[in-house]
Amino acid sequence: AQKVTQAQTEISVVEKEDVTLDCVYETRDTTYYLFWYKQPPSGELVFLIRRNSFDEQNEISGRYSWNFQKSTSSFNFTITASQVVDSAVYFCALSETGGNTNAGKSTFGDGTTLTVKP
Amino acid sequence: GAGVSQSPSNKVTEKGKDVELRCDPISGHTALYWYRQSLGQGLEFLIYFQGNSAPDKSGLPSDRFSAERTGGSVSTLTIQRTQQEDSAVYLCASSDGRHRDYTFGSGTRLTVV
Numbered sequence: 001a002q003k004v005t006q007a008q009t010e011i012s013v014v015e016k017e018d019v020t021l022d023c024v025y026e027t028r029d030t031t032y033y034l035f036w037y038k039q040p041p042s043g044e045l046v047f048l049i050r051r052n053s054f055d056e057q058n059e060i061s062g063r064y065s066w067n068f069q070k071s072t073s074s075f076n077f078t079i080t081a082s083q084v085v086d087s088a089v090y091f092c093a094l095s096e097t098g099g100n101t102n103a104g105k106s107t108f109g110d111g112t113t114l115t116v117k118p
Numbered sequence: 119g120a121g122v123s124q125s126p127s128n129k130v131t132e133k134g135k136d137v138e139l140r141c142d143p144i145s146g147h148t149a150l151y152w153y154r155q156s157l158g159q160g161l162e163f164l165i166y167f168q169g170n171s172a173p174d175k176s177g178l179p180s181d182r183f184s185a186e187r188t189g190g191s192v193s194t195l196t197i198q199r200t201q202q203e204d205s206a207v208y209l210c211a212s213s214d215g216r217h218r219d220y221t222f223g224s225g226t227r228l229t230v231v
Binding site: 033035037043044045046047050091095104105106107108109110111 | 151153160163166177217218219221222224
């Protein structure tokens with residue numbers, strides 16, 4: 001069974017601080033995908049990134065970066081120089097392929113609420 | 119369409135009534151997913167469709183819940199004899215079937231009184 005744990009329920013930082021959101025996952029599958037989604041106060045979830053289990057390269061996109069480590073089953077998300085607009089709930093998700101790479105459910109963590117204060 | 123469209127955006131119903139929630143995915147997206155998000159909680163998987171078939175309906179909480187998809191497009195989630203614990207935001211998402219990146223709709227907020 002797949003499981004995602006986001007141990008940090010809420011994080012509060014001051015603008016321009018760096019912040020890391022933790023995500024730990026459990027799976028028995030050897031092929032899987034990991035995701036991060038953002039849910040701003042407006043409510044609509046937005047896809048941020050997908051990572052394939054075969055690709056452990058870290059990724060950077062502007063102020064966002066992701067650290068994928070299979071050895072610790074973690075897929076952490078760092079926001080550099082945080083801004084008020086980064087305030088949102090962030091969800092980490094895992095999707096096992098079970099040999100089917102086309103479609104399948106994702107299991108979401110409970111989310112981390114990030115508040116960035118001016 | 120340009121995005122995933124869900125209707126209604128809000129629904130208040132009396133306990134015991136049936137409700138239908140609609141999802142119109144992005145045109146061409148073969149996979150469609152239903153999730154439920156209770157207040158302050160994470161996302162709970164309900165069911166997903168690949169085309170018109172539902173390979174995984176393991177998340178449907180009871181036989182009061184059912185869903186269908188027709189023409190590989192619009193999907194309807196039906197809840198019969200609603201209960202107060204059914205109150206939640208019901209989210210629909212679609213993906214292109216090659217990747218599992220979800221595009222979510224804005225959700226239907228269901229309140230059972």
